Amino acid sequence: xxxxxxxxxxxxxxxxxxxxxxxxxxxxxxxxxxxxxxxxxxxxxxxxxxxxxxxxxxxxxxxxxxxxxxxxxxxxxxxxxxxxxxxxxxxxxxxxxxxxxxxxxxxxxxxxxxxxxxxxxxxxxxxxxxxxxxxxxxxxxxxxxxxxxxxxxxxxxxxxxxxxxxxxxxxxxxxxxxxxxxxxxxxxxxxxxxxxxxxxxxxxxxxxxxxxxxxxxxxxxxxxxxxxxxxxxxxxxxxxxxxxxxxxxxxxxxxxxxxxxxxxxxxxxxxxxxxxxxxxxxxxxxxxxxxxxxxxxxxxxxxxxxxxxxxxxxxxxxxxxxxxxxxxxxxxxxxxxxxxxxxxxxxxxxxxxxxxxxxxxxxxxxxxxxxxxxxxxxxxxxxxxxxxxxxxxxxxxxxxxxxxxxxxxxxxxxxxxxxxxxxxxxxxxxxxxxxxxxxxxxxxxxxxxxxxxxxxxxxxxxxxxxxxxxxxxxx
Numbered sequence: 037x038x039x040x041x042x043x044x045x046x047x048x049x050x051x052x053x054x055x056x057x058x059x060x061x062x063x064x065x066x067x068x069x070x071x072x073x074x075x076x077x078x079x080x081x082x083x084x085x086x087x088x089x090x091x092x093x094x095x096x097x098x099x100x101x102x103x104x105x106x107x108x109x110x111x112x113x114x115x116x117x118x119x120x121x122x123x124x125x126x127x128x129x130x131x132x133x134x135x136x137x138x139x140x141x142x143x144x145x146x147x148x149x150x151x152x153x154x155x156x157x158x159x160x161x162x163x164x165x166x167x168x169x170x171x172x173x174x175x176x177x178x179x180x181x182x183x184x185x186x187x188x189x190x191x192x193x194x195x196x197x198x199x200x201x202x203x204x205x206x207x208x209x210x211x212x213x214x215x216x217x218x219x220x221x222x223x224x225x226x227x228x229x230x231x232x233x234x235x236x237x238x239x240x241x242x243x244x245x246x247x248x249x250x251x252x253x254x255x256x257x258x259x260x261x262x263x264x265x266x267x268x269x270x271x272x273x274x275x276x277x278x279x280x281x282x283x284x285x286x287x288x289x290x291x292x293x294x295x296x297x298x299x300x301x302x303x304x305x306x307x308x309x310x311x312x313x314x315x316x317x318x319x320x321x322x323x324x325x326x327x328x329x330x331x332x333x334x335x336x337x338x339x340x341x342x343x344x345x346x347x348x349x350x351x352x353x354x355x356x357x358x359x360x361x362x363x364x365x366x367x368x369x370x371x372x373x374x375x376x377x378x379x380x381x382x383x384x385x386x387x388x389x390x391x392x393x394x395x396x397x398x399x400x401x402x403x404x405x406x407x408x409x410x411x412x413x414x415x416x417x418x419x420x421x422x423x424x425x426x427x428x429x430x431x432x433x434x435x436x437x438x439x440x441x442x443x444x445x446x447x448x449x450x451x452x453x454x455x456x457x458x459x460x461x462x463x464x465x466x467x468x469x470x471x472x473x474x475x476x477x478x479x480x481x482x483x484x485x486x487x488x489x490x491x492x493x494x495x496x497x498x499x500x501x502x503x504x505x506x507x508x509x510x511x
Contacts, residue, residue, distance in 0.1 A: 055123075055477065060485060061470030062121055064450075064500055065102035065442045071507045072160050072445060074098065074438070077152035081145065096129045096137040100432075101439035104417035105462070106470050111135055111422060111432075123476055124485075135423075138431030149434065150228075150250060153441075157225070158256040160445055163507065164223070167452055172222050177398035178322025179387050181264070186221035187251055188406040189267045191238060192414070194421060201426040204234035213421065215433070216243050218251035219409040221266075221402075224459070225444050226413065226437040227251035231430050239270040245279050252283075260287035262385060266403040269295030272378060274341055281343040281380060291384060293400040296348065296376035303366045305336040306350055306374055317351065318398045328353050330397045333376065343380065349393045349400075350376050408461075415462040416440055449507070450500035457496060468493040469500070 069075045078094035103114035111131045118128035129137070141149075164171050174181045196203040196212040203212050214236045217229040228250035230243060237243075248265065252258045265280060271294040283290040296302075314329040333348040355363060355373040367373055377400045384390035417436030421429040443465060451457040457468070472494075475486045487494045 055475050057124065057474045057476050057485065058120060059106045059117060059470060060472045060474035060487065061466075061497070062102050062106055062117075063124060063485060064446055064469065064497070064504065065105055065439070066098065066125060067501070067504045068442055068445050068449070069098045069102075071504050072156055072163070073510050074153075074156045074442075076510065077156050078149065081148050081152060093137050093140075096134055097435055097438060099125070099128055100134055100138075100435040101442060104436050105439040105443050107466060109417070109420065109422070111138075135428060138423075138428045138435070139425065141427065141431040141434065146430075146434065150253065153438075154254050154256075157254055157441075159510075160449070161223075161256050163449055167449065169452065172448065174222055174402075176402050177318045177320055177395050179389065179395065181384070181387060183386055184262045184264050184384065185255055185258075186264045186266065187227065187248070187255075188219050188221050188403055188409065189216070189244065189248065189251075189265065189271065190219075190406045190410060191216045191232075191236075191270065192410045193234075194414075194418060196234075196421065198424070200421065200424050200429070202231070202233045202429075206234045207238060210234075213429075214238075215418075216247050217409075217413070218247050219406065220251075220255070221405060223444055223448060224409065224412070225254075226409070226440040227254040229413075229433060229437055231426075231433050239273055241273050241275040241279075244271060244273075244276050248279075258288070259285070262289045263291070264384075264399075265290065265292045266400065266406075267292070267294045268403070269297055272296045277343050277346065277378065277380075281345075289385065291381045292379060293381070293396070293403065294378045295400075296378045298364075298374060298376055302333070302348075302350075302376060303364065303374075305333055307366060308336050309333070309350075314352070315394055318394045320398060320402060330393045332393050342378075345380050345382065347379050347381070348376055349379065349396055350374055351397055412462055413437075413440060416443065446500060450503040451496060454496050454499070457493075469497050472497060 075094055075098055078097055079092060082093045099118055100114050103117045106117060108114040108117055111134050114134065115129070115131040122128055161171065173184070174186055191214055193206050193208055193210055194213040194215060195210050205211055206214055212234050214232045214234050215229055216232060218227045219225065220227055228247050230247050232243065244267070252263070255261060255263070267276075277292065277294065280290055280292045309331050313331040315331070316324045316326055317328040317330045319325045329352050331350050333350045352372040352374050354371070355367065359373050363373065377397070379396060379400070381396055382391055389395055413436065416439055418433065422432060423429050443462065447458050447460060447465070456464070460468070472487060472491065477484045477486055487497055
């Protein structure tokens, strides 16, 4: 096989180009922020300043969020990208201005920003209901959860290579932070996130309640919604389940699916299950999954002190090689690996067969998508916190969450019918849209951003821009 040679003949590389724009996808992020009202909502939270050092804080936050989505990993990298985009967006904030803005985000301001985000989210969700196909209701095991908002809670580890405020040894024996977050499974949005020290507990009830309360405040009309909350085993505490049960009102329905730590009493109940109690589990497409079984454990395992109406469902699978060294005596004797979920779901309104253990097991296992949200957040600014200061890192986390939402809104509102883009990962969006180079041309007092026509996703970029222009104006 011959090698291709000569491709670089008479090729020179220089740095003297004019009117060229890298990471042109930033225009989509800034535009979606303007069109849905995020820029305006944030702009009303700070007083207008006359000093040159008091720049529009809303502009600082939105610009930083867009830079993080485009790949900036520090305030300095964000400044370099923003300086490159001056021809598009005008004078951009310096890194020192951005740091001062982040350092000024105290708890009172964070609460005001959360309220502004909730108002904007209400508008965005209204637009989602108007798009072709309507709001993105979830489908699990062949059943559509129409009318149900699904919230996933999970904690993750952000490692730190240096000594930063709040960094500590984590339960995984790493060093860094241990934030707790809520995401909306329907839209993939980041609803709430709490920055915590690295040694924060995995099942701290107060933290779970706080993050869940902040997430519910982000959901439009949450006081009269149907909400499903999914948590892993860290949520199986008396106080959290009692709190979840107490969220039910005459107008609001709250159901939960929570992981469960198996005790000796649980194993005794499992041992008493007859062979006929086990049924085949379901895949996410609704098809039977032979070799994996589910059973109702509620009647055999009656505990006191837990909320009324709580059900326990047990699942068994053949243990993998990595599980064999941690099997209990019962699991060794039976040859099965067991796991339990707790739920208050008797039936879910509007979903036939929602009381069956097989379907509830599939619904609980769908919580695994929360790992995708964690991965997306880390790819979008939260793999590392860039400052030694706790408040600045907390502000950076907020900007990363704003960027996460901007990315979700672009995909949901403008790319919902573009194959491979509606649920695209951050790296996919960067490769296909956000990192596109373009040429900024000026003629007759008009500016035109020109995308190379041979790029496979050039028309998707243009379509996203056109649909942003067509969004209803703010009232």
